[in-house]
Amino acid sequence: MSAKVLSAGLSGLAAELVEAESDIGSGDIGSFIIVGLPDASISEAKERVRSALRNSGLSLPKLKITINLAPADLRKQGPNYDLPIALSILLASGQLPSGCLRQVMCLGELSLDGQTRPVSGVLPAACLAKELGLRAIIVPAGNAAEAQIVDGLTVWPATDLKQIIGQLRGLSQPLTIKRLDNNSIEPAVVVDFSHVCGQETAKRALEIAAAGNHNLLMIGPPGSGKTMLAKAVPGILTGLAADEAIEVAKIYSIAGYLKGANQPPSIRPFRSPHHSASAASIIGGGSWPSPGEISLAHRGVLFLDELPEFSRAVLEGLRQPLEDGFATINRTIGQLIFPAQFLLIAAMNPCPCGFFGDNRQVCRCSSRQIANYRRKLSGPLLDRLDLQLTIQRVRPADFSYGVKLESSAEVRRRVESARQQQKQRLAGTKFLTNGDLTPLAIKQFCLIDRYGQALLRQAVDQLNLSARGYFRVLRLARTIADLANEPTIAKIHLAESLQYRFANY
Ligand SMILES: Nc1ncnc2c1ncn2[C@@H]1O[C@H](COP(=O)(O)OP(=O)(O)OP(=O)(O)O)[C@@H](O)[C@H]1O
Ligand SMILES: [Mg+2]
Numbered sequence: 001m002s003a004k005v006l007s008a009g010l011s012g013l014a015a016e017l018v019e020a021e022s023d024i025g026s027g028d029i030g031s032f033i034i035v036g037l038p039d040a041s042i043s044e045a046k047e048r049v050r051s052a053l054r055n056s057g058l059s060l061p062k063l064k065i066t067i068n069l070a071p072a073d074l075r076k077q078g079p080n081y082d083l084p085i086a087l088s089i090l091l092a093s094g095q096l097p098s099g100c101l102r103q104v105m106c107l108g109e110l111s112l113d114g115q116t117r118p119v120s121g122v123l124p125a126a127c128l129a130k131e132l133g134l135r136a137i138i139v140p141a142g143n144a145a146e147a148q149i150v151d152g153l154t155v156w157p158a159t160d161l162k163q164i165i166g167q168l169r170g171l172s173q174p175l176t177i178k179r180l181d182n183n184s185i186e187p188a189v190v191v192d193f194s195h196v197c198g199q200e201t202a203k204r205a206l207e208i209a210a211a212g213n214h215n216l217l218m219i220g221p222p223g224s225g226k227t228m229l230a231k232a233v234p235g236i237l238t239g240l241a242a243d244e245a246i247e248v249a250k251i252y253s254i255a256g257y258l259k260g261a262n263q264p265p266s267i268r269p270f271r272s273p274h275h276s277a278s279a280a281s282i283i284g285g286g287s288w289p290s291p292g293e294i295s296l297a298h299r300g301v302l303f304l305d306e307l308p309e310f311s312r313a314v315l316e317g318l319r320q321p322l323e324d325g326f327a328t329i330n331r332t333i334g335q336l337i338f339p340a341q342f343l344l345i346a347a348m349n350p351c352p353c354g355f356f357g358d359n360r361q362v363c364r365c366s367s368r369q370i371a372n373y374r375r376k377l378s379g380p381l382l383d384r385l386d387l388q389l390t391i392q393r394v395r396p397a398d399f400s401y402g403v404k405l406e407s408s409a410e411v412r413r414r415v416e417s418a419r420q421q422q423k424q425r426l427a428g429t430k431f432l433t434n435g436d437l438t439p440l441a442i443k444q445f446c447l448i449d450r451y452g453q454a455l456l457r458q459a460v461d462q463l464n465l466s467a468r469g470y471f472r473v474l475r476l477a478r479t480i481a482d483l484a485n486e487p488t489i490a491k492i493h494l495a496e497s498l499q500y501r502f503a504n505y
Contacts (some may be wrong), residue, residue: 001025003098006105006127006134007084010075012337013250015124017132019070021085021093027064034085036069039337039479041078048079048110049086056114056161061093075336077288079109083138086110086161087168100168103135104156108143114161118142120290123253126150127246138164141175145262149249191232194405198398202229205387205500206345207411210236211418213435214361215322215344215384217307221361221389222354225438226347229391230303233345234270235408237301237437238416243425244299247339251298255291269300271342275309283317284327289336294321307346308376315381318344322384324435343467346385348377360393383468386435386476387500418482434478446478451491459498473497 002023006013032050053060066174069076075204084106090096093448110116127150129137136154144157156174158164166172192484193203202218202225209216219224219394240248245264252258272338273282273293284292290438294302298325304310319329323340349354351370356363365373382388422433431437437445448456456473459465465473477497481489 001092001094003085003088005088005091005101006103007069007078007081007107008105008121008128008480009080009295010121010124011075013124013247013254013339015121015128016071016074017128018074018076018081019068020081020083020088021068021070022088023066023068023084023090024061025066029064030060030062032060032065032067034066034067034069037073037076037078037081040252041076045078045082045085048082048112049089051112052082052110052161053086053089053135055112056164056165058090058095058161060089065089068411075289075334077121079117080107080121081166083108083116083158083161084139087164088136090165096165096168097170100170103133104138105129105132105134105136106138108138108140108158111120116140116142116158116160116164121254121255122146123149123246123258124250126153126155127250129153132171133190142260145260146253146258148262149246149264153363168210185318185432191228192235193408195410196225196228196232198394198416199225199229199391202389202391203411205389206233207236207415208476208479208483208500209343209345210411211235211415211432211483212422212476213343214386214476214479215435215505216267216346216387216389217382217385218345218347218389218391219350220347221358221393221464222349224391224393227305230272230301230305230345230347231270232408233301233303233343235266236415237343238412238419239266240268240295240299242265245281248299251291251295251338255296257296269297270303271297271301272303272305275304275306277310277314279311279317282314284320284336284338284340289329289331290329291338292340294318294340294342295325295338298339300342304344304346307348308373313408314430315377319380319384322381322437346383350390357390358393383472386472389500414483417485420478421485422479434475434482435477437475439467442471442474442478445491446474447487447489448474448477448489448494452477452489452494455494456489459494463498463501465501469501473501476500 005020007018007020009018044348109119111117111209118140122139123146126147130150130153136156137147138156141157144155147155167174188363220226249264271293280286282293321340327338327340329336351365352373353364357360477489477493480493480496
């Protein structure tokens with residue numbers, strides 16, 4: 001007898017259909033073979049399934065059992081298939097009524113005593129089940145909330161093998177899970193714009209960065225508020241659209257961070273990995289490639305504090321995703337692609353001691369130390385940072401208590417309006433924001449008035465603007481004009497844009 005149970009495997013962000021097919025026949029009595037899983041996972045899955053069945057009062061048929069997980073060329077993670085393997089054996093050996101798993105997807109890890117354990121990647125699998133119009137998805141109870149994010153899909157939570165078998169035999173009703181409201185992976189907005197005193201230029205630059213999705217670098221002495229400013233960025237970003245939220249939630253699901261959440265996020269992600277983090281954890285990778293911090297920051301903010309302290313592998317590894325909007329991970333089993341469209345906010349001190357150019361404290365670094373420190377950031381990386389600005393320490397006079405400062409919500413309204421204009425202008429193109437515009441697109445979408453053109457010609461001559469620098473100034477000027485609700489770029493927008501060209505450290 002043979003039987004098939006539907007399951008799912010992951011290829012980057014997308015889930016693909018996997019069939020757990022079991023065949024029970026005569027031959028080597030008691031042999032149990034699994035094909036289609038990587039070596040180590042096979043023996044582990046075999047032992048887990050064998051023990052889980054035994055400890056649930058069920059038995060492996062004393063015949064030759066062959067399991068095939070198809071297609072063979074798809075990346076498969078061992079534990080996800082324990083449950084479909086166990087159920088397909090029970091189906092093939094007549095221990096489950098035939099047809100009870102027709103049009104049902106199933107995934108989950110089993111512990112030796114037959115309990116289910118949560119796995120990663122349930123949300124993309126549930127999206128696939130819905131797309132295929134399947135009847136239901138069986139997932140470990142710990143993943144049930146996550147599967148319920150998909151509207152209109154029936155979720156059967158499984159606490160253990162015995163319980164789900166009882167349900168499939170028609171002896172019990174599907175478990176219902178209590179739906180907790182608003183349990184999401186929402187990052188908390190920790191700093192409101194109104195908490196930041198002074199720093200008007202920096203706040204304006206952050207507003208431009210948020211409005212046009214322009215990467216930004218802040219350079220300033222210790223305590224000048226760089227980290228605080230970066231933490232204020234999520235509060236001024238527009239909310240996530242429904243399709244973006246599902247995309248973000250899928251990445252968190254694959255990384256195994258979604259357990260317990262039953263809503264997609266509504267606030268954009270904010271990730272701030274430490275500078276000692278490895279390239280694999282930031283760009284993505286590992287023995288079972290998992291999305292890195294740059295993908296966890298997809299559609300949100302990646303904050304890299306103390307930028308030159310990150311390893312060379314990380315800094316160089318950022319260049320390609322910053323250009324293409326996705327991370328490519330090469331493996332022996334093939335190439336994996338995870339989306340990685342994020343707003344990069346970076347911060348650094350001007351020198352190793354931090355006080356170079358400070359108006360209050362003397363810098364103790366030699367010119368060689370300073371040069372070495374700055375050399376860690378390569379030209380091609382700096383080229384991808386549209387806004388570069390120097391932050392000075394806030395003056396005591398700026399701590400004028402009693403003065404009401406503009407809140408994040410007020411700034412966000414301007415950002416939303418600027419985004420709306422970009423959306424209209426760029427409709428039908430592959431671009432979402434001004435920050436994404438390529439030189440060719442800049443020529444098409446960044447129209448400049450007569451006086452603006454004259455200023456730009458002057459800047460090219462006098463400031464020795466490179467071709468890259470030229471396009472960067474234009475991209476930024478387009479966002480500045482959008483914030484002012486102006487259809488054409490004028491001299492005033494270009495003049496402001498030119499200010500953010502270099503951090504004059
Ligand atoms: N403009 C400001 N308004 C209000 N508080 C501020 C401001 N600037 C700094 N602070 C206060 O100073 C503290 C230190 O700032 P923060 O950690 O952001 O500095 P930093 O530039 O990141 O320093 P470092 O280089 O040491 O990391 C903040 O937690 C905040 O309380
Ligand atoms: Mg800091």
